[in-house]
Amino acid sequence: MKRILLGSGSPRRKELMSMMDIDFEPIKLNDVEEVYPSSLKADDVPAFLSRLKAQSYYDNISDDEVLVTADTVVIIDDEILGKPKTPTEACDMLRRLSGACHKVVTGVSLTSTDGIVTFDETTIVEFDNLSAEDIAYYVEKYRPFDKAGSYGIQEWIGLVAIKKIDGCFYNVMGLPTRALYRKLKEIGAI
Amino acid sequence: MKRILLGSGSPRRKELMSMMDIDFEPIKLNDVEEVYPSSLKADDVPAFLSRLKAQSYYDNISDDEVLVTADTVVIIDDEILGKPKTPTEACDMLRRLSGACHKVVTGVSLTSTDGIVTFDETTIVEFDNLSAEDIAYYVEKYRPFDKAGSYGIQEWIGLVAIKKIDGCFYNVMGLPTRALYRKLKEIGAI
Numbered sequence: 001m002k003r004i005l006l007g008s009g010s011p012r013r014k015e016l017m018s019m020m021d022i023d024f025e026p027i028k029l030n031d032v033e034e035v036y037p038s039s040l041k042a043d044d045v046p047a048f049l050s051r052l053k054a055q056s057y058y059d060n061i062s063d064d065e066v067l068v069t070a071d072t073v074v075i076i077d078d079e080i081l082g083k084p085k086t087p088t089e090a091c092d093m094l095r096r097l098s099g100a101c102h103k104v105v106t107g108v109s110l111t112s113t114d115g116i117v118t119f120d121e122t123t124i125v126e127f128d129n130l131s132a133e134d135i136a137y138y139v140e141k142y143r144p145f146d147k148a149g150s151y152g153i154q155e156w157i158g159l160v161a162i163k164k165i166d167g168c169f170y171n172v173m174g175l176p177t178r179a180l181y182r183k184l185k186e187i188g189a190i
Numbered sequence: 191m192k193r194i195l196l197g198s199g200s201p202r203r204k205e206l207m208s209m210m211d212i213d214f215e216p217i218k219l220n221d222v223e224e225v226y227p228s229s230l231k232a233d234d235v236p237a238f239l240s241r242l243k244a245q246s247y248y249d250n251i252s253d254d255e256v257l258v259t260a261d262t263v264v265i266i267d268d269e270i271l272g273k274p275k276t277p278t279e280a281c282d283m284l285r286r287l288s289g290a291c292h293k294v295v296t297g298v299s300l301t302s303t304d305g306i307v308t309f310d311e312t313t314i315v316e317f318d319n320l321s322a323e324d325i326a327y328y329v330e331k332y333r334p335f336d337k338a339g340s341y342g343i344q345e346w347i348g349l350v351a352i353k354k355i356d357g358c359f360y361n362v363m364g365l366p367t368r369a370l371y372r373k374l375k376e377i378g379a380i
Contacts, residue, residue: 019344020350
């Protein structure tokens, strides 16, 4: 058993860790610039970024600690959709996702004095056709500016407009909970 | 626009209706004995039962109302798993689901003075191997006696032990939210 540190400000990740009955302590990491080599395939970016976040804390880790860092992206047509900065950008992203399948990839790094273990998981999400009214309603009411791809699967739009998913649901919310739980057991952290 | 009545005591269904931003009024239906013809295929049972619940209210429906009734079952090897009555039964069910795929089928009926519209939706759920300790922990702590198949996908076991789902996530919680939303639009209820 180790102390689990969660290096993420995401309220959804905190909620998921609690739902997994894991005791953890949220910590604030130093800001890292989330840049990656342009040669990197889109699918590999979240794992890379979760490791980048981990490295910023690596020198501070104690023997009895494991740090969890993660990054989630939405990928459509091999292009990464980040967090929208404006309502217009949010609406543009949702128009791209409308009536199509996209991938949600979450990369996770577990950091201990033994080193950094990194893995990722992909979930396929299929959206129904979204009308202009649906998109305007959602962006206005839910303001998805903290969400990659401009949507939360646990919000109105996820309930009324997602046709199906193939993979881990919680991965779309920000953590591949089953895979994370197994890895934490494997390294003796829980 | 009509008044939406929800004929279900399930707190999860109430939560899902609220998350869909639908104003609704929960109502208590007369108890109906949930029996079905033995010739009915397992997959068709939830639609049948949702209609049976609807029929108990049919004579009371007003012009401005739509009643939503639903039934959710877990099916494995063509056998329906209902709600467990005892901890032993709950553990037995979870042992059956361990390391295997099963189907979750929710049947929904929408009742108005125009008649009863019934539809259903299926989601495939794949469980990881569950250890005896996992099962005992879950049943003891979460007491899934109100849940078909002895589990809630939104609880600990759903996060740490479900490998993947194929279909609508919220269908597993008790309502095929996207399909329901579209049907309610189609009949002019919302």
